[in-house]
Every structure is written in structure tokens, then in C-alpha cells.
Amino acid sequence: MNLPQKKNAQSTSRESVLPDDSIPTRRRISLAIAFPELPREFWSQVEKGIDAAILQYRDLGLTVRSVRSKDYDLTDQKQKMLELVDSGEYDAIAISPNDPQEMTDVIDYAVSRNLTVSTFNSDSPLSSRLFYIGCDYRVAGRLAADTLCRFVGRKGRVGLIMSYTNLQMQQKVTGFREVIGSYPDVELRAPLKLGPEEDTPFETFAEYFEGLDGLYVASAKLHLIASHLEAAGLAGRLALIGHDMNEDIHEGLKRDAITATICQDPFSQGYLIVKSLFEYLSSRKQPGPDEKRIKLELVTKENARYYV
Structure with a gap:
């Protein structure tokens, strides 16, 4: 695979930074979460779930960076993914691939660099990703x-x-x-x-x-x-x-x-991908089958107010 030259990533960051002496005996765990910009409303709900997980685990040494790729642009997503991998700054990357087949080589490259990679919302089952969090x-x-x-x-x-x-x-x-x-x-x-x-x-x-x-x-x-x-x-x-x-x-x-x-419970998708990767990196615990699947709920105007 011909890899592009590394450039400065243009991304949206959501990081929780800990003082150097806040957790002196605990290993720091750094995650990157990569997903597209569109549809904006869906991904903003995913980010709320990511933020909830950050709040829960930041005192245990977790930092998270969210990176959005432009629109549905596969080239932009590949470039940002490669920049994350080559930076050497992360223990794991979670990605929602725009095109699961086209992203297989990039995910495999990340794994070959000893990075843990998981997918969420959209899977890439032919790649060497560790697990998938999302709907059936x-x-x-x-x-x-x-x-x-x-x-x-x-x-x-x-x-x-x-x-x-x-x-x-x-x-x-x-x-x-x-x-x-x-x-x-x-x-x-x-x-x-x-x-x-x-x-x-x-x-x-x-x-x-x-x-x-x-x-x-x-x-x-x-x-x-x-x-x-x-x-x-x-x-x-x-x-x-x-x-x-x-x-x-x-x-x-x-x-x-x-x-x-x-x-498709976007909040839980964001929360669970961070939670699952943190638990895997800290204790090698993988999510069980029921934890990987996001529930599907049918909503009509009579119960819609519970979902906004």
C-alpha cells in the first residue's frame, strides 16, 4: 500500500488532560475516535456518548481525541487515519469507516503497527479489527x-x-x-x-x-x-x-x-466504544456479544419525546 506523506491533521479534538501527578501509579491510555462529519445530528449524539465515557474514565488515566473526516470523503478519512497511526500517540483507534472494504488495508496497517483497532456504527469485517460495536x-x-x-x-x-x-x-x-x-x-x-x-x-x-x-x-x-x-x-x-x-x-x-x-442509539455507540477499548487496554477484557450489539427501537409520534 502506498502511504501518503504525513501531514498535520485537520480535526476536531475532544481531550481530557490530567495533571502529571494526578494518577502517579496508573498507566495512561490514549484513544483516537475517527468518524465522518455527516449526518451531523447523528454524530453529535455519538459525541455526547464519547464525552460521558471520558468523564467516567478520565481519572483512571484515559485521554480521548475525536477526529471527524470531511463529509463522506473516503480519501480524507484514509489520510486522517494514517496520520493517527503514524503519530505514535495512541494506544488504540476506533473508526466508523465510510467504506468498510476500502478501509481494510488501512486498518490492517494500523494493527501491523501494534495498535488496537475497533470499529463502531459501520463495520469492516474483513479487516483485522478487534471487535465491532453497533447495530445489526x-x-x-x-x-x-x-x-x-x-x-x-x-x-x-x-x-x-x-x-x-x-x-x-x-x-x-x-x-x-x-x-x-x-x-x-x-x-x-x-x-x-x-x-x-x-x-x-x-x-x-x-x-x-x-x-x-x-x-x-x-x-x-x-x-x-x-x-x-x-x-x-x-x-x-x-x-x-x-x-x-x-x-x-x-x-x-x-x-x-x-x-x-x-x-440506533448513537449515544450508546459513542459511550460503549470508548468504554470497551478502555477496558480491553487496561485489563484485556473484550465486550461480550450482548455488549457489542446496539438495540434497535421503533419510534412513533407517541413515544418520540423520549428520544430527543
């Missing part, structure tokens, strides 16, 4: 399909909106298709694939919406799709399901523009 996205897709089919009365036509195809998206779509296929009276329209842009014009969706009874948004565009449905006068007439929770999605639920959303 195949189950997430299955949950979305079963819920959507029930909302449309187990018959009719449903659509699927997805973004660029990575491992996480593949798993969601696989699970979704598996369950849709078990409902003989539900027809699945060919998926609409969108780019990573934050704002996509209504014209992109206008024809796709026609004749649909339900729609699953597997990407991070649920609130955008909801606003377009409202503009088209389809809000409440077409069942809409997606992922995550933020103020825009909460408002969409309250207005019935969004039927339900599947929350």
Missing part, C-alpha cells in the same frame, strides 16, 4: 420492512430509497428485501439511489412517489423525504419509515409526515 443492520432492514408492510395493510406497493452502496447499506437492503418477499401482496418498486449530497431537489423524487403506499428511507435523508412528501400533498397518505432521531424528524413525526423511525 440486516435486522434493522427486516424491522423496517415488517413495520412498513403492517402500516400499509400487508398489501400495495412500497418503495426504497438508499444512498451509495457500502456494507451497512447492503445489509439494510438485504434484510428489507427478505421480509418484503414474505408478503405476497406487497410489491417492491426498484430502489431509488441517491448521492451523498445533503439536499436533493423534489424533482428527483416526484415520479418515484407516484403510486406508492409506503416508503422506506435506508439512508440519512428521512427528514428531507418527509418535507418533499408534504410539498406533494402526500404526507399522512403514504407510510414513511426511516432511521435515527433529531429535531427535524421529531417534527415530522408530530405532523404525521413520518410514520415511524428506527433509532
Whole structure:
């Protein structure tokens, strides 16, 4: 692998610095947590979980630095990851890879440099990472399909909106298709694939919406799709399901523009990746199977207030 020259990382740091004499008999443990900038609301909730873990473990010698890569830019994420590895400043790195397959060589390179590497939110199972903290996205897709089919009365036509195809998206779509296929009276329209842009014009969706009874948004565009449905006068007439929770999605639920959303507990993802790496480095304790998996929770307007 041709490695780029080391440059100064442009990153957002979240560090807890201890006085030199605060824990004289304890080993200092330094972690770097790398993840993309988008979607901003999701990752800000992850950072709250990271901060909670820092607060819990900083007096035991933990320091943590969070590094965000630009948008969904794989090149930028690779560069930042290599800078972290080559700096020699960290005992472990946690990464949410933009593209799990493309990041395999970089993760393996980090491990070859005697760094502990784990993944969270998005896995890279072909790499030599130690463990993964996150959701089972195949189950997430299955949950979305079963819920959507029930909302449309187990018959009719449903659509699927997805973004660029990575491992996480593949798993969601696989699970979704598996369950849709078990409902003989539900027809699945060919998926609409969108780019990573934050704002996509209504014209992109206008024809796709026609004749649909339900729609699953597997990407991070649920609130955008909801606003377009409202503009088209389809809000409440077409069942809409997606992922995550933020103020825009909460408002969409309250207005019935969004039927339900599947929350992936971003706070716990941030908290558990720091906790798990700290415990591994300090005592070689790996998280158990139940600790690695993040719960999936179905949210409607009736219980949405508990998730914002």
C-alpha cells in the first residue's frame, strides 16, 4: 500500500488532560475516535456518548481525541487515519469507516503497527479489527420492512430509497428485501439511489412517489423525504419509515409526515466504544456479544419525546 506523506491533521479534538501527578501509579491510555462529519445530528449524539465515557474514565488515566473526516470523503478519512497511526500517540483507534472494504488495508496497517483497532456504527469485517460495536443492520432492514408492510395493510406497493452502496447499506437492503418477499401482496418498486449530497431537489423524487403506499428511507435523508412528501400533498397518505432521531424528524413525526423511525442509539455507540477499548487496554477484557450489539427501537409520534 502506498502511504501518503504525513501531514498535520485537520480535526476536531475532544481531550481530557490530567495533571502529571494526578494518577502517579496508573498507566495512561490514549484513544483516537475517527468518524465522518455527516449526518451531523447523528454524530453529535455519538459525541455526547464519547464525552460521558471520558468523564467516567478520565481519572483512571484515559485521554480521548475525536477526529471527524470531511463529509463522506473516503480519501480524507484514509489520510486522517494514517496520520493517527503514524503519530505514535495512541494506544488504540476506533473508526466508523465510510467504506468498510476500502478501509481494510488501512486498518490492517494500523494493527501491523501494534495498535488496537475497533470499529463502531459501520463495520469492516474483513479487516483485522478487534471487535465491532453497533447495530445489526440486516435486522434493522427486516424491522423496517415488517413495520412498513403492517402500516400499509400487508398489501400495495412500497418503495426504497438508499444512498451509495457500502456494507451497512447492503445489509439494510438485504434484510428489507427478505421480509418484503414474505408478503405476497406487497410489491417492491426498484430502489431509488441517491448521492451523498445533503439536499436533493423534489424533482428527483416526484415520479418515484407516484403510486406508492409506503416508503422506506435506508439512508440519512428521512427528514428531507418527509418535507418533499408534504410539498406533494402526500404526507399522512403514504407510510414513511426511516432511521435515527433529531429535531427535524421529531417534527415530522408530530405532523404525521413520518410514520415511524428506527433509532440506533448513537449515544450508546459513542459511550460503549470508548468504554470497551478502555477496558480491553487496561485489563484485556473484550465486550461480550450482548455488549457489542446496539438495540434497535421503533419510534412513533407517541413515544418520540423520549428520544430527543
